Amino acid sequence: MVAAVILLLAIGLVVVGIFASPLLVKQRRDRLKQRPFPPLWDAVVENYLPIYPRLFASERRRLQGHIQVFLKEKQFIGCGGLQVTEEMKVAIAAMACLLLLNERGTYFLKLRSILVYPGTYFVNETAIEGNYVVEERRAARLGESWSRDQVVLSWEQVQRDASNWRDGHNVVLHEFAHQLDQEDGNAEGVPFLPKNLDYAVWAKVMTQEYQQLCQNVQRGAKTVMDSYGTLNAAEFFAVATETFFEKPQQLLKKHPTLYEQLQHYYQLDPVKWV
Template identity: 30%
Template sequence: MGRRSRHRRTRCRRRPAGRARTAHHRLRRFAKLTWTRRVAGLLGRFNAWRRQRVLGRNAIDDALWSELTASLDLLAGMSAAELAELRELTALLDGAKRFSGAHDFVVDARVRVTILAQAAVLILGRPKVGLDPFPGWLSVIVYPGAFLAHRVWVDDAGVEHHTAYPADGETSDFGPVLISWDDARPGARDTGTGRNVVVHEFAHQLDFANTWGDGYPILPRGMSPARWSEVWINAFDRFRASLGQPGRAAFDPYAASAPAEFFAVLSEAFFLRPDTLHAAFPDVFEQLLVYYNQDPRPRRGLATAQRSQPRPHGPLRWAR
């Protein structure tokens, strides 16, 4: 007689069929979504707590902030909402960046806030993530005045050259940002020149965020890289061809030395002389309008009106 075969009884998880299966999957997706939302909510509250903690530790003195908003030409004409956001950005940067003084220069709160507030103008309209709203650089070295910058370059023959030249600012993609206090403090530049060393150097930092400085920063979503390149290359070529001709004196000729310098100089003009930039290079102005996500023209118009308005002496009287 043959052996009786033994059948191993196994238990399997039967999949629900039809509507039951659909309801089962929906329930699982809902559970995952609920858990994800809970984690995201916890992280959001934790980040908000950290943000408020940093803002509390680096709160800017009211008197100091009032002094800077009244004396820095770059901040003139800003609305109350813009100044409030700028103050918060400045405090966050003060908690994320390191400062040191060169040649025994003492860096105090006034020096730090003055430089950081001007740097924060560049990111005022851009999305911010985390506790460092301006990533890519970590430290600033402040000189009491102009300093000697050193540069090493290799010519076409392979010969290495070392040069030194006076500068009011210097930056690189890996090193710290060097700033001359005499050129960054309130009143350092005559109003209307369109020059600002802080805007110039930190525009370079935005440029360096895209691998290297070539006048091609990381563009926000929706901007066309091809259009950006076309506009800036054409404007750069036109500017270099127009050197020495009337109508370009408003822009520093140094802008013709490289596309990176052209981007930095025209960023200065965008924030300080937007109407002049719009008249000379309307396509560039439109690109910067989208890139920085802010329009400085109303501010500059208001600032000009405030400067031109004489201060009254004695009680005001209505003209009859």
């Protein structure tokens, strides 16, 4: 009898847990957001995120709340002998959470771990053509986003990007834009959008802008966005995101339609922070 009661209670707790989970998660996150933001963290964010002092007060507070949730839910792992410090965690979280200021609330749904190397790291690449392995080689990397549950970063590159905010290159923004893109399991340059009607407009604008970038690069013309964005649609979205946050004025001037599309998606206007 006692065993049966315990079993029923356990089943009940599981059922309650399943249905209450989203609400409980939201409540837990709301409590984390209400915690006072440590002054030391505030100094770190200002040091690594040059636009931080220019954010509106409401945006700074939202960013602080997102950082606290992010640090509680994501695991940081040092690689290549690196000891990940609190400063590193806060710096990376601040840049990543800049993409979440529109309150999408998913906190990079699939992401579980951030692997951090001290500098450039190397991976084995296999080139396959048809059914045959064409080449195996060692490739240098500064960052990458895995569709499963990990982002990999070079801490040296994170520091370099923080010191050169206006150059349009930022490995954290780039890889976490990939995470947004990969939430549906595919890396195709199309993140989840607020409304179904948004997808047709997104496809039209992004395709036109991608093709224009490819043409400009082929002609050797100077471009606002890095030529790496010509690799494929997924890389174009990631590069466009970097440019949107780091070179908003130039992007708005040269590519107003693209800027408007990213502004609608991120629900932010970085030009106001310049």
